Amino acid sequence: MAETQIEFDVPAEMGDGTVVRADVYRPGGxxxxxVLLARLPYGKQTPMMGVVLDPLxxxxxxxxxVLQDTRGRFASEGEWEPFTYEESDGYDTVRWAAALPGSNGSVGMIGGSYFGxxxxxxxLSKPPELKAIAPMITWSDPDDGLWTRGGAIELGLTVPWSLMQGADTLMRRHATDLDGLVNGITGLxxxxxxxxxxxxxxxxxxxxxxFARHDLPELGYERSRREPEWAASCTVAGRHGEIDLPAFQVGGRFDxxxxxxxxxxxxxxxxGRSATLVMGPWTHTNWRHVVGDVNFGFGANSDFMGMRGRLHDMQFDWFRRTIGDGEAVEPxxxxxxxxxxxxxxxxEETEWPLPRAVDTDFHLRADGRLTREPPSAAEQAEEFTYDxxxxxxxxxxxxxxGGGLLNTDEFRPGPLDQAAVEAREDVLVFTTELLTEDVEVTGRVLAVLFAATDGPSTDWVARLCDVDEMGVxxxxADxxxxxxxxxxxxxxxxVVDLWSTSIVFWAGHRIRVQVTSSNFPRWDRNLNTGEPEESATTARVARQQVFHDPxxxxxxxLPVVPVPAPPTVGRPWPPTPGRPGTTAGHAGDTEPHGTPLLTSPR
Structure with missing residues (x-):
């Protein structure tokens, strides 16, 4: 087979004259x-490309x-403004890529997060040559996971992301000023x-x-508050009807x-569009089978997919059906x-959410109980102080x-032991009795709290937990x-939206709910004063109450799904000896009889 040919920093002129550059990989022959196109701000040769697309x-x-540095990043010219030009530049780039020598005229796009x-x-810009997209681990509404969540700032993402992108900005700004560059990068x-x-x-x-100290563009929270109309530059929610393309979407439960x-x-x-969904137990940057401190079985790994083969091969197979011969083929x-x-x-399912899931109330009760039965008489409210x-x-x-932006253990994503959190006096804990049968929860989880605070503003945080046989x-979800x-x-x-999950709580486990008023620094602290986040610098202590009476x-x-008879193989019981509380089963290595979701080439 002839070797792949790589052409570096190929220029493309955008509609306003700005030149952006891409690396182009052509198969032998x-x-x-x-054409598979990815447009990203992280450097087109960044190692993270291998997670979502190995060009070779x-x-x-x-x-x-075609891997392209977005406007104002690395080899591309222009000013770096997150999101502002991605719709127009995306249109121009697709048309340019479709006309490159060797192209069959059909373009598919792939990538995750920002370049999802x-x-x-x-x-949304509708270039005629774009036939299919495969967005992975990316948002729909930026105010539901990117900039904010439930009205609180996604501080844990916004701050390190903005500072990390600032390095290239400072290098451009001080390209001819070595002292300025050294001082700027050192401070950053x-x-x-x-x-x-x-x-x-x-x-x-x-x-x-x-951000002000270094004069850096930030992820977008601050700008979207100053210029609400600008938020449309990265908002997908409400616009899906404008997109007449098949989409292969990949996400993670802890993303x-x-x-x-x-x-x-x-x-x-x-x-009414063709849409395929793969949802693993993964985080934003970890698509392996050990997530947090839980081993979900090797079958959970994106390179195995429960004996279906590599996720990347599934995507390649799907792209062959959608862009392979130069004409759009309905997948x-x-x-x-x-x-x-x-x-x-x-x-394998045919729908999401699952129509057979039944929303089932589990009530917060006195003495830390969590029961399906609602309170039949007055029960004393739970109280705590939030500082x-x-x-x-x-x-x-x-x-x-952590593990994605900050190299710190305390900010790892995924399922981890909650003992330190639950030991705090400002965290309320409600737990079921031992489950006598398996309970599957698959779908969107909501907490409905009747609560009071003594101040003009506050936050409410709810978390769903699985308590194993050893009490861990x-x-x-939270x-x-x-x-x-x-x-x-x-x-x-x-009402607290805990997003969606899919888990079976085993018989012998317990279901637990935490209620508190902070989760910092992932979400910024509510200072309890009612002042806007843009100017608030002083705090007050709040006295909180959570009620549970008729x-x-x-x-x-919880969206409870009827659980079929227990599988005869693969159930990780008893837990594998090792680190206390670690679930290390092998059920992910086996599959029930049935047809694979997507047949990938071997």
Whole structure:
């Protein structure tokens, strides 16, 4: 086979004259070939490309690959403004890539996170040569996981991401000033390295001081508040009906954009588009089978997929059907492949959410109980004190901090032991009795709290946990809601969206719910004063109450799916000896009889 030919820094002129550059990988031979395009701000030769697209592997599969630095980044010219130009530049780039020598005229786009969103933006611009997209681990509404969540700032993502992107900005700014460059980069690195040890605590959170110190573009929260109309530059929600393309979407249960992936999928389906979904137990940067401190079985690994083969090969096969011969070929109607935690198995579905799931109330009760039965008589409210200067520390979850942006153990994503969190006096804990049968929860989880605060503003955080046979509590899903205009002392219904999950709580386990008012530094602290985040710098202590009586039945709503007979093989019981509390089963290595979701080439 002839060797892949690589052409570096190939220029493309955008509509306003700005030149952006791409590396082009051509398979051996004469072509023509379909084009796979990725547009990213992280450097087109960054090692992270291998997670979402190996260009040499794609070339071996018969695709011409184009990896482009977005405007104002690395080899590309122009000013770096996150998101601003991705729709127009996406249109120009698709048309340019389709006309490159060796192209068959059909373009598919692939990538994750920021360059998952560049696909959606290009699709909205409607270049005629774009035939299919494969967005991975990306958002739908930037105010549901990118900039904010439930009204609270995604500080744990916004701050390190903005500082990291600032390095290239400073190198461009001081290209002819060595002293300025050294001083600028030194200060930037100091701020970045100091985040975990206290830098996150700078105020005001909504006008983060480090961005002003270095004069850097930030992820977009601050700009979107100053210029609300600008948020459309990276918003997909509400626009799916404008996109008439098939989409292959990949997400993770512990990814910061996990719900965005699901929302994009369901919106495409509602719009009548062909959409395929793969949802693993993964984080934003870890698609292996050990996530947090849980081993989900080797079958959970994206290189294995429960004996289906590599996820990348599934995508290549799908792209062959959609862009392979120069004409758009309608792919399969679309299928859903979900990883069910607990039993650690991939399961094929035809819909999301699952129509057979039944929303089931589990009530918060006195003495820390969690029951299906609602309170039948008055029960004393639970109380705690929330001090913004002593917030509950972020301990895992669907986040992008440690292991992705910060090299720190305390900010690892995924399921981790919650003992330190649950030992705090400002965290309420509600737990079921031992389960006598397996309980599958697959779908969107909501906490409905009847709660009061003595201040004008506060936050409510809820977390769903699985407590194993040894009493170790691990997080499954969580969420936050910011109350900006509370009436002091008045109980009101507050709904906390915990996003979606898929897990079987085994018989012998317990289901647990935590309720508190902070999860810092993932989400910024509510200072309880009612002042805007853009200017608030002083804090007050809040006294919180959570009610659970017949008139105010605080509860968590779990989408319970009828559980079939237990599998005869693969159930990880008893737990493999080793680190205390580690679930290390092998159910993910086996599959029930059935047809694979997607047949990948061997």
């Amino acid at each position: 004469t072509g023509p070939w379909p 592997a794609a070339a071996r599969h018969g695709f011409m690959v 969103n560049t696909q959606w933006m290009a699709a 690195v100091q701020d970045f390295d100091g985040l975990a040890s206290g830098g996150y605590g700078e105020l005001p959170a909504g006008r983060f001081p480090a 910061i954009f996990g719900q965005g992936t699901l929302d994009n999928f369901t919106a495409m389906r509602r719009a 399969d109607a679309g299928t859903v492949l979900l990883f069910v935690m607990g039993i650690n198995q991939w399961r 913004p200067m002593d917030p509950v520390s972020t301990t895992s979850g669907a986040l992008l901090m 509590s691990r997080n499954v 969420g936050i809601v910011r109350v900006r205009a509370a009436t002091p002392g008045e109980a009101a219904e507050r 008139a105010r039945p605080s509860r968590i709503v």
